[in-house]
Amino acid sequence: MKIIILSKKYGNCRSINLGIWSGALLSVCLACLIGVPVAAYVTYLKLVSDSKNHLLEPEIRQVWAERLQEQEILIEQARQQAESKLAALTLRVAELQTRLVRIDALGERLTTMAKLDNGEFDFSQPPALGGPEQEISGDSFSPPDFSHAIEELAQQIENRQHQLETLEALLANRKLENDVFIAGRPITKGWMSSRYGRRTDPFTGRIAWHSGVDFAGKEGSDIIAVAAGVVVWSGERSGYGHMVEINHGKGFSTRYAHNKENLVKVGDVVKKGQIIARMGTSGRSTGHHVHFEVYKNGRAVDPSSYIHRASR
Ligand SMILES: [Zn+2]
Numbered sequence: 001m002k003i004i005i006l007s008k009k010y011g012n013c014r015s016i017n018l019g020i021w022s023g024a025l026l027s028v029c030l031a032c033l034i035g036v037p038v039a040a041y042v043t044y045l046k047l048v049s050d051s052k053n054h055l056l057e058p059e060i061r062q063v064w065a066e067r068l069q070e071q072e073i074l075i076e077q078a079r080q081q082a083e084s085k086l087a088a089l090t091l092r093v094a095e096l097q098t099r100l101v102r103i104d105a106l107g108e109r110l111t112t113m114a115k116l117d118n119g120e121f122d123f124s125q126p127p128a129l130g131g132p133e134q135e136i137s138g139d140s141f142s143p144p145d146f147s148h149a150i151e152e153l154a155q156q157i158e159n160r161q162h163q164l165e166t167l168e169a170l171l172a173n174r175k176l177e178n179d180v181f182i183a184g185r186p187i188t189k190g191w192m193s194s195r196y197g198r199r200t201d202p203f204t205g206r207i208a209w210h211s212g213v214d215f216a217g218k219e220g221s222d223i224i225a226v227a228a229g230v231v232v233w234s235g236e237r238s239g240y241g242h243m244v245e246i247n248h249g250k251g252f253s254t255r256y257a258h259n260k261e262n263l264v265k266v267g268d269v270v271k272k273g274q275i276i277a278r279m280g281t282s283g284r285s286t287g288h289h290v291h292f293e294v295y296k297n298g299r300a301v302d303p304s305s306y307i308h309r310a311s312r
Pocket residue numbers: 194210212213214290291292
């Protein structure tokens with residue numbers, strides 16, 4: 001092997017003769033010098049290419065696509081659920097509105113029936129949201145409007161409830177006043193046998209004061225309360241025989257005497273018209289009758305005006 005070396009500086013050339021082994025060694029060295037970087041570069045390129053391909057491998061892409069699809073299905077399901085819930089709530093609101101309209105109508109009727117002053121109740125005020133015929137569409141309700149509508153409806157129902165409770169209390173008071181209003185006879189069958197005032201005493205034959213009104217009838221016939229009240233006496237009393245006394249409040253009380261049998265006891269609350277005793281002739285009595293007395297502020301008064309006045 002012969003190597004020729006050219007020198008620029010001197011413009012001449014030199015040649016070196018190498019032996020077979022020296023030439024082979026030089027060749028190997030040159031090959032190494034060029035081959036190793038090239039191989040390294042090729043390996044680098046391959047690695048880069050591999051890593052890129054790794055990300056975009058078809059199986060991986062498939063997995064991601066499936067996951068994305070699953071997410072989309074879940075979102076769609078959630079949206080559908082939300083829509084159906086909204087539709088259900090819309091129906092509920094419509095139902096509540098219908099009930100409110102009915103409550104309003106009922107309130108108005110009761111107000112009219114009770115002959116309450118106009119303006120005391122404002123049932124005629126229409127609900128602010130309109131009737132149940134309102135078009136129901138999921139799209140027409142955006143969440144803030146919807147919750148506002150429910151809030152308003154709840155408020156209206158609460159107001160109406162309060163008004164109806166007040167109305168009920170008023171009517172109950174009025175009913176109670178009617179019930180404790182003394183009117184009518186203490187019997188259902190029978191006849192008046194003696195008036196209130198001066199009369200000849202059936203036992204002594206002398207003029208005496210009769211503090212009540214007598215109603216005669218068959219033995220055991222019903223004796224009824226002329227007004228609601230509380231029983232304050234039920235038992236024997238001198239001259240009265242078996243007697244029931246009822247306190248009606250406001251200074252009024254009534255007595256029912258000469259009974260065969262009392263059907264109520266002290267502390268009982270009795271209704272107007274309730275049967276409280278059976279007619280008899282117990283005590284200072286000459287025949288089956290009820291001696292009926294009305295007391296006003298502790299003094300016996302003539303019952304006839306109470307008996308004949310009409311019930312309220
Ligand atoms: Zn009498």
